[in-house]
Amino acid sequence: MAEPTPAPDAPAPALTRQGLAAAALRVLERDGLAGLSMRKVAAEVGVKAASLYWHVRSKEELLDLLTDALVADAELPPRQGSWRDQFLEYGRAYRALLLAKRDAAKVVSGRLTPGPHILAILEDQLDRLRSAGFSDADAAMASYLQSAYVQGFVLQEQSPLSAAEAAGASRGEVARAAGDAFRTLPAETFPNLVALADDLTDPDMETRFEFGLNRLADGLALLLPPDKADNWGRGDLREGERARP
Template identity: 70%
Template sequence: MPQNHPDTPGTDDTTPALTRDALAQAALRILQRDGLAGLSMRKVAAEVGVKAASLYWHVRNKQELLDLLTDALLGSAEPPPRTGGWREQFHAYSWRYRRLLLDTRDAAKVVAGRLAPGPHLLGLMEDQLDRLRAAGFSDADAAMASYLLGAFVQGFVLQEQSPISAAEVLGTSRRDIADAAGDLFRALPAETFPNLVALADDLTAPDMDARFEFGLQRVPALYSPPHGSHPSGAAADAHEGSPRRNLYRDFLAECAELLDDPRVRTARDRYAEAAAGRSEVARLVGAAGESGDAAPLERAGGLLGELARIEREAMGELARLPAGSDGPVMGGRPRR
């Protein structure tokens, strides 16, 4: 590393030693003042009182600076309280994230699509994933749901922070622009644009808060634990439609049709009983995830243990059939 170079951080007694955090905070101030288009390495250097070359000891280019800025933007983020069900918690999460992005000029343009795992982002991701897994989401669904939350909020704010038209850049308010669009829609020929004419008010009247809330009320419907997912752990054991259980069920049904043995019929009926019970387990796990109440989850755990015992007994009946009988052979196929 060069020694006593005039641009080396910390060698000038009149200039505080640079840190990556100091650069991120300087970039944050410039972003608020000049917007993303006005953010440059030169301006950041001037903001902290050094020459631009000094910055390259800490970041190689503007993209690395934006990585630092992304995490700095999340520095004031506070997760919502863990009260209510997972839907209520992530509703609050989304509103807080939107307000945080709107508080800083062009913030959504910086963070959208960027994965820059700094300390603030890592803490928020860990908190979100912990809540989702506790609500009964499978590991894969928890990861996707967390991504969906960020993508929805970032995309929405990205539209809010982008000019709605050239008129806004020239000083016209978004409300006036929307009202003018409504007038234009209503003036269209109804025979050609019947829907635009009929929905002119609905298309242009709602403010951005109303539009955001509309989306939040519907995004959670796209995912719900654990129904329709591919659960893991206890939720996976509750999933009655797994390929392994379908194979056992079909095997037992075929054996019962081919063989005149009461033990096979008993095994088939017992396994069917367990399969029906797993629907109740899935319902209880889902109820726990929705309410945040641990009681349904405890009942599901007890029922799951009982159903697993029934399944083991059902398969045990087949295993005890003698290999030379007219029943299935252990490890083999039913005789026809």
């Protein structure tokens, strides 16, 4: 049985949702998502935990508030180039934002919170997609798909590859060890793992992210009316990916 929500004390006059979000961000940066609690956030702003219930009724509501605060300083890509250029820059900027803030991907993944900052980003992104020629339904799905891809990729990127990385080995060391293990497998039983050992373990995360993001754009381009579709072919896209630093 769920514990009842504590009765709130009188609200602290200086406590605002904006100040609460800022305090939650500081706790998240210091202690991570696992260490985030109503009690710690209350202590950060100098009030009793019960006082927070005038502003957020549960930790889940605190996470909603935090989700919007995490994207408050997001910079929208310039409106220049093709829809594809802008779509790719959106994905890159979102990944950079999530990587820059501790456990940000864990907080935002799967959440749809209509805070002011998220609303502004969604409005801008949907406007670009609709202006490019996507139908309303396809624009909405494209926005969701990109968000899910970036969040999921960053979660993978920030998770240890194995116990060895969790114990202190670098990601590169773990990947190279995996490649060595694949190469020494019996080729008659694992011919593909042996043949693709380098391809499976050599690419860095930047290369992997660009590959996936560009393939999303490839698929979305097929949804555009012929007169709106870019004439940038798949071969050129591969060259563009290789040329990107």
